[in-house]
Amino acid sequence: xxxxxxxxxxxxxxxxxxxxxxxxxxxxxxxxxxxxxxxxxxxxxxxxxxxxxxxxxxxxxxxxxxxxxxxxxxxxxxxxxxxxxxxxxxxxxxxxxxxxxxxxxxxxxxxxxxxxxxxxxxxxxxxxxxxxxxxxxxxxxxxxxxxxxxxxxxxxxxxxxxxxxxxxxxxxxxxxxxxxxxxxxxxxxxxxxxxxxxxxxxxxxxxxxxxxxxxxxxxxxxxxxxxxxxxxxxxxxxxxxxxxxxxxxxxxxxxxxxxxxxxxxxxxxxxxxxxxxxxxxxxxxxxxxxxxxxxxxxxxxxxxxxxxxxxxxxxxxxxxxxxxxxxxxxxxxxxxxxxxxxxxxxxxxxxxxxxxxxxxxxxxxxxxxxxxxxxxxxxxxxxxxxxxxxxxxxxxxxxxxxxxxxxxxxxxxxxxxxxxxxxxxxxxxxxxxxxxxxxxxxxxxxxxxxxxxxxxxxxxxxxxxxxxxxxxxxxxxxxxxxxxxxxxxxxxxxxxxxxxxxxxxxxxxxxxxxxxxxxxxxxxxxxxxxxxxxxxxxxxxxxxxxxxxxxxxxxxxxxxxxxxxxxxxxx
Numbered sequence: 055x056x057x058x059x060x061x062x063x064x065x066x067x068x069x070x071x072x073x074x075x076x077x078x079x080x081x082x083x084x085x086x087x088x089x090x091x092x093x094x095x096x097x098x099x100x101x102x103x104x105x106x107x108x109x110x111x112x113x114x115x116x117x118x119x120x121x122x123x124x125x126x127x128x129x130x131x132x133x134x135x136x137x138x139x140x141x142x143x144x145x146x147x148x149x150x151x152x153x154x155x156x157x158x159x160x161x162x163x164x165x166x167x168x169x170x171x172x173x174x175x176x177x178x179x180x181x182x183x184x185x186x187x188x189x190x191x192x193x194x195x196x197x198x199x200x201x202x203x204x205x206x207x208x209x210x211x212x213x214x215x216x217x218x219x220x221x222x223x224x225x226x227x228x229x230x231x232x233x234x235x236x237x238x239x240x241x242x243x244x245x246x247x248x249x250x251x252x253x254x255x256x257x258x259x260x261x262x263x264x265x266x267x268x269x270x271x272x273x274x275x276x277x278x279x280x281x282x283x284x285x286x287x288x289x290x291x292x293x294x295x296x297x298x299x300x301x302x303x304x305x306x307x308x309x310x311x312x313x314x315x316x317x318x319x320x321x322x323x324x325x326x327x328x329x330x331x332x333x334x335x336x337x338x339x340x341x342x343x344x345x346x347x348x349x350x351x352x353x354x355x356x357x358x359x360x361x362x363x364x365x366x367x368x369x370x371x372x373x374x375x376x377x378x379x380x381x382x383x384x385x386x387x388x389x390x391x392x393x394x395x396x397x398x399x400x401x402x403x404x405x406x407x408x409x410x411x412x413x414x415x416x417x418x419x420x421x422x423x424x425x426x427x428x429x430x431x432x433x434x435x436x437x438x439x440x441x442x443x444x445x446x447x448x449x450x451x452x453x454x455x456x457x458x459x460x461x462x463x464x465x466x467x468x469x470x471x472x473x474x475x476x477x478x479x480x481x482x483x484x485x486x487x488x489x490x491x492x493x494x495x496x497x498x499x500x501x502x503x504x505x506x507x508x509x510x511x512x513x514x515x516x517x518x519x520x521x522x523x524x525x526x527x528x529x530x531x532x533x534x535x536x537x538x539x540x541x542x543x544x545x546x547x548x549x550x551x552x553x554x555x556x557x558x559x560x561x562x563x564x565x566x567x568x569x570x571x572x573x574x575x576x577x578x579x580x581x582x583x584x585x586x587x588x589x590x591x592x593x594x595x596x597x598x599x600x601x602x603x604x605x606x607x608x609x610x611x612x613x614x615x616x617x618x619x620x621x622x623x624x625x
C-alpha cells in the first residue's frame with residue numbers, strides 16, 4: 055500500500071497544473087470563493103449553536119417574549135444559511151466544470167500529440183484510455199472539491215466548536231487508585247477519543263474498497279467496450295452466426311462486473327453498518343454525560359442542547375474521514391488510473407525512425423531502416439529503398455511479411471525500429487489504409503477529411519464521387535451521418551479514393567486500399583487515378599495479381615516466421 059504522503063504527492067501533481075494554467079486567476083478566484091462560502095456556512099452553524107441555547111432556555115423559563123425574539127433570530131440565520139448554501143452550490147460546480155474542461159483539453163492534446171493514442175494501443179500499456187479521459191477526469195474534480203471543501207469545513211467546525219464545547223463541558227472529577235483526578239473540558243476529550251477510535255476502526259473496515267473500486271472501473275469499461283465491439287461489427291457477427299460466442303464473451307465480462315460489484319457492495323455495507331452505528335451512538339452520548347449536571351441543577355436545558363449540538367459538530371468534524379471513506383477510496387482509484395494514463399502518454403520511445411523532408415529531392419526513400427514489432431522482433435534490417443517519382447510501384451508479399459508495417463513507417467507513425475524516411479520538401483503525401491477512417495460528419499467534410507481548409511468546392515467533390523463510382527451519394531453532401539455504418543466496405547474504400555482525388559497528392563500510398571473491391575471496380579479506380587492524378591506517384595501495397603498491370607515496378611517482400619525479411623525487385 056502506498057503511503058499517505060505518496061498519494062498526496064500524486065494528487066498534487068494531478069491537481070496543481072490547472073491552477074498554474076492560463077485560467078489560473080479565475081480558477082483561484084472561484085476556489086477562494088468556494089472556500090469563503092464554506093467558512094461562512096460554518097459561521098452560520100456557530101450562530102445556530104448560540105441560538106439553540108437561547109431558544110431552549112426561553113422554553114425552560116417559559117419566557118414567551120424571548121421565545122418570539124428567537125423565532126425572528128432564526129429567520130435571519132436561516133436566510134443566511136440558504137443564501138450561502140445556494141451560492142456554494144453554484145460556485146463549486148462551476149469551478150469543477152471549468153476544471154474538467156481544461157483537464158480534458160490538456161489530456162486530449164497530450165494523448166493525440168505525437169500519436170500517443172496510437173502508441174498506447176500498439177503497446178497495450180493501459181486499458182480504456184477513453185474511459186479515463188471521459189470519466190476519471192470528471193471524478194477527479196468532483197472528489198477533489200468534495201473532499202477539499204469538506205475538510206476545510208471540518209477543520210473550521212472543529213476549531214469553532216471545540217472552543218464552545220470546552221466552555222460548556224466544565225470539569226469532571228474521577229477517583230483513580232485512591233487519587234482524585236480533575237479533567238477540565240471533559241467533553242472535548244471524550245469527543246476526540248470517540249472520533250479517533252472511530253476513524254481507526256473505519257479504516258480497518260473500509261480499506262478494501264480502494265483496490266475494489268479500481269477493478270470495478272476496469273471491468274465496467276471492458277464490458278462497455280465489448281458492447282461497442284458488437285455494435286461496430288454487427289454485420290460480421292451476424293454473417294458468422296456468432297451470437298452465442300459474443301453472448302458468452304459479454305456474459306463473462308459482465309460476470310466480472312457483477313462479482314466485483316458484489317464485493318464492493320458487501321464492503322460498503324459493512325462500512326455503512328459501522329457508520330450508522332457510530333453516528334447513532336454519537337447522538338445519545340452527550341445527553342448521557344451531561345444528564346447528571348442537568349438534574350443536579352448545575353446547567354440549564356439550553357446548555358444541555360447546545361452541548362449536545364457542539365459535541366455533534368465536533369464529532370462530525372473529527373469523523374470526516376469515516377463519513378468520506380468511500381469518496382477517499384474512489385479518489386485514490388481515480389488517481390491511480392489517471393497516473394497510469396499519464397505515464398503511458400509521457401513514456402514516449404525515442405524517435406529512432408525519422409521522417410526528413412529534403413530540398414531538391416524528387417524521390418521517396420529510406421536509409422538504414424530497421425523495422426521491429428512491439429515485442430522487439432526484427433522485421434526488416436538496413437533497408438535502403440528508393441521509390442522514383444513518376445514510377446508507380448507495387449509492394450507485394452505474403453500475409454505477415456511486414457508490408458503494412460513498412461507502410462506505417464513510410465507514413466512516419468511506426469515507432470519501433472530505427473533509420474530514416476526521406477521525402478521531397480513540400481510534397482503533398484497521402485496514405486490510404488485498407489480500412490479508411492471516415493468521421494461522423496457531413497459527407498462533404500468526410501470527403502475533404504482531414505484537410506479542413508480545403509478549397510475544393512461542391513462541384514469538385516461531386517466529380518470526385520462520380521469518378522469513384524459513388525455518384526448516387528452526390529445529393530447527400532449536407533447530410534451528417536455515421537458513414538462507416540451506412541456505406542459498405544467497398545464504398546468506404548471508394549470514398550477514400552474520392553478523398554485522394556480532392557486532395558490531389560504528389561505521392562499516394564495505398565495499403566490494400568482496394569481489397570474490398572472486385573477486379574472491375576479496382577481497375578476503374580486505378581484508371582481514374584491515372585487519369586485524374588497524372589502528377590501523382592502511386593505506391594501500392596497488395597497481393598492481387600491484377601494490381602501488377604498498373605505498376606511499372608514491383609517489389610516483393612519475403613519473410614519467414616521469426617526471421618528478418620528481405621525486399622527484392624521483381625522484373
